[in-house]
Amino acid sequence: MATFLFNEIIFGPVKSRRLGVSLGVNLLPKDYKFCTYDCLYCECGWTLDSNKKITLHTREEIKATLDQKLQEMLGANEAPDNITFAGNGEPTIHPAFAEIIDDTIELRDKYFPNALISVLSNATQIHKQSVISALNKVDQNILKLDSAIDSTYKLLNQPKTPISVAKLVERLKVFNGNLTIQTMFIKGEYKGEKFDNTTDYEVGKWLELLQEIKPKEVMIYPIARDTPLEGLKKISEEKLNEIGSKVRNLGIKINVYN
Numbered sequence: 001m002a003t004f005l006f007n008e009i010i011f012g013p014v015k016s017r018r019l020g021v022s023l024g025v026n027l028l029p030k031d032y033k034f035c036t037y038d039c040l041y042c043e044c045g046w047t048l049d050s051n052k053k054i055t056l057h058t059r060e061e062i063k064a065t066l067d068q069k070l071q072e073m074l075g076a077n078e079a080p081d082n083i084t085f086a087g088n089g090e091p092t093i094h095p096a097f098a099e100i101i102d103d104t105i106e107l108r109d110k111y112f113p114n115a116l117i118s119v120l121s122n123a124t125q126i127h128k129q130s131v132i133s134a135l136n137k138v139d140q141n142i143l144k145l146d147s148a149i150d151s152t153y154k155l156l157n158q159p160k161t162p163i164s165v166a167k168l169v170e171r172l173k174v175f176n177g178n179l180t181i182q183t184m185f186i187k188g189e190y191k192g193e194k195f196d197n198t199t200d201y202e203v204g205k206w207l208e209l210l211q212e213i214k215p216k217e218v219m220i221y222p223i224a225r226d227t228p229l230e231g232l233k234k235i236s237e238e239k240l241n242e243i244g245s246k247v248r249n250l251g252i253k254i255n256v257y258n
């Protein structure tokens with residue numbers, strides 16, 4: 001299906017269903033998706049080869065490009081709600097991620113002090129202290145947890161270096177609640193294996209993990225764009241709202257994006 005790549009370091013601003021007027025920062029190559037996961041629903045398409053040698057933009061190049069774009073936006077009186085790290089893969093893979101976050105905070109404070117800095121991450125690099133520290137500095141540290149069940153997690157996210165969900169949760173807990181959990185609800189079939197993370201069993205186990213992780217917020221959503229795997233089923237608004245109510249009943253802030 002028609003998935004797409006972001007062909008710039010800075011893209012947008014775009015109107016995002018979750019982040020309002022969002023100026024995107026892509027720390028990955030412009031012509032290549034590079035990720036530690038290969039989610040069946042990834043809007044950037046399949047992860048072709050995670051062992052390929054890639055060239056990343058330098059910290060200096062990223063700072064200069066962001067500086068120029070923010071200057072232009074200031075001149076046009078066009079304020080972003082969010083400066084969002086997303087793009088063609090996992091942003092925290094960049095070896096200078098922590099320094100780039102420091103640069104972004106400096107530029108945000110200079111041009112648009114009211115804008116939030118958000119990072120959309122799959123949480124695979126949060127065993128690194130530099131990544132934890134950087135994520136603790138941003139306004140919205142949004143980390144992926146699509147299932148509490150190992151087999152569903154592995155099927156949906158296709159991690160290149162699988163760890164257990166228990167290990168992942170242990171790492172998420174180091175933020176002491178300073179994180180948002182993002183979960184894609186979805187069902188379908190891949191290579192003969194069916195999956196559905198909206199069943200009562202799946203949702204019940206996921207809710208148990210939320211109680212352990214204690215995020216300040218949870219974002220749940222269905223597929224909205226084309227996906228690399230065909231035949232994925234979009235979860236109904238009614239079902240997502242039902243799951244959202246269960247999160248709310250735990251006293252955790254929930255945002256349902258239909």
Ligand code: SF4
Nearest residue numbers: 035037039042089122
């Ligand atoms: S973690 Fe994000 S970028 Fe990586 S494969 Fe999954 S959806 Fe795509």
